[in-house]
Amino acid sequence: MQRNRKPSFFSTLILTPLLLVFLCAPSLAGDTLFQYSTxxxxxxxxYDGKMTVEQLKFKGDFGLGTLNGINGELILLEGQAYNAAPGGHAATPDDQSLIPFGAVAFFRDDANIEMPAITSMAELNKQLLKRLPSENLFYAIRIDADFPTIKTRAIAKQQPPYxxxxxxxxxxVVVNLxxxxxxxGIYSPPFVKGVGVPGFHWHFLTEDxxxxxxxxxxxxxxxxxxVDTLNDFTVRLPKDGAYDKLDLTGDKSKELHAVEKDTEHKQ
Known part of the structure; x- marks a missing residue:
C-alpha cells in the first residue's frame, strides 16, 4: 500500500520560487491587446485617467496612447515609453505620469508582410488590409523604414474645463519629418466602434x-x-465619477474621423 508522501524540504525550496515568479510576472499574453478607457x-x-505609464508598460511593451490632458502623443516601443510633444520633440515620460487612454500588447511578430513603396497613409492602410489574414482580428504592426516624408501631429496639454x-x-501642431x-500601429476590427479606433491607428518615432x-x-x-495577431481584447474602464457620468450614447464616428485624419487634407 502506497503512503501519501509530504513534499520534502528541498522540493518546497524549488517550487516556491517558481510559483512566485509565475504569480508575480506580468501577463505576457502575447495574443492580447490591452486598452485603458474607451x-x-x-x-x-x-482627459484625466488613473493609470500610470508604469502600469501600462506592465500590460504591454508596444503600443500608443496619450498623457493626461491630451499632453502629446504616447508611443511604447521595445518596452520604452516616449511622449511626442507639439513640434515633434520626443522625450521619456516619468513612469508615474498618468494616462487617459492607451492600447498596448507584448509584441511578438508572427508574420512578415513585404510592402512596396508607399505614397500615402491611405495607400499603406489599403495595402496592409489586403494582406492581413482577416479584418475581424486585432493586430499590432511595426514597420521600420525610410520615410521621404511623414506628417505627424501632437496637441498641447489642455486645462479643465475640457x-x-x-x-x-x-x-x-503639425510637423513634417x-x-x-x-x-x-494598432489595427482594430470594425465592431470596436465606440470602444476602440476601428481600422489603423499609427504613431511614429524617428530612428534616434x-x-x-x-x-x-x-x-x-x-x-x-x-505583424502580431491579437486574438484577445481586454478593456479596463476608469474607476471614477467622471467616467460614470459621461454621456456615451450616440454615434461619434464623425468626431473620430476629424480627430484621427489629416484636418488639412481630407481623405
Missing amino acids: IDALLAGL KPLAEVVKQQ SGKGTLV RSKGGHVLDLAMATATAQ
Whole structure:
C-alpha cells in the first residue's frame, strides 16, 4: 500500500520560487491587446485617467496612447515609453505620469508582410488590409523604414474645463519629418466602434527616438511590416465619477474621423 508522501524540504525550496515568479510576472499574453478607457470617453473630453505609464508598460511593451490632458502623443516601443510633444520633440515620460487612454500588447511578430513603396497613409492602410489574414482580428504592426516624408501631429496639454476632442484637435501642431524611423500601429476590427479606433491607428518615432507623433500622412520606401495577431481584447474602464457620468450614447464616428485624419487634407 502506497503512503501519501509530504513534499520534502528541498522540493518546497524549488517550487516556491517558481510559483512566485509565475504569480508575480506580468501577463505576457502575447495574443492580447490591452486598452485603458474607451475612445468615445476620450472624444467626450475625459482627459484625466488613473493609470500610470508604469502600469501600462506592465500590460504591454508596444503600443500608443496619450498623457493626461491630451499632453502629446504616447508611443511604447521595445518596452520604452516616449511622449511626442507639439513640434515633434520626443522625450521619456516619468513612469508615474498618468494616462487617459492607451492600447498596448507584448509584441511578438508572427508574420512578415513585404510592402512596396508607399505614397500615402491611405495607400499603406489599403495595402496592409489586403494582406492581413482577416479584418475581424486585432493586430499590432511595426514597420521600420525610410520615410521621404511623414506628417505627424501632437496637441498641447489642455486645462479643465475640457472641450470635446474634435474641438481640441483644431489646436494640433503639425510637423513634417523625414528619414528612417518606426511606425507603431494598432489595427482594430470594425465592431470596436465606440470602444476602440476601428481600422489603423499609427504613431511614429524617428530612428534616434528624438521625434515623433500621431501620423496624419506619409510616403514610405519598400519595407517589411512585422505583424502580431491579437486574438484577445481586454478593456479596463476608469474607476471614477467622471467616467460614470459621461454621456456615451450616440454615434461619434464623425468626431473620430476629424480627430484621427489629416484636418488639412481630407481623405
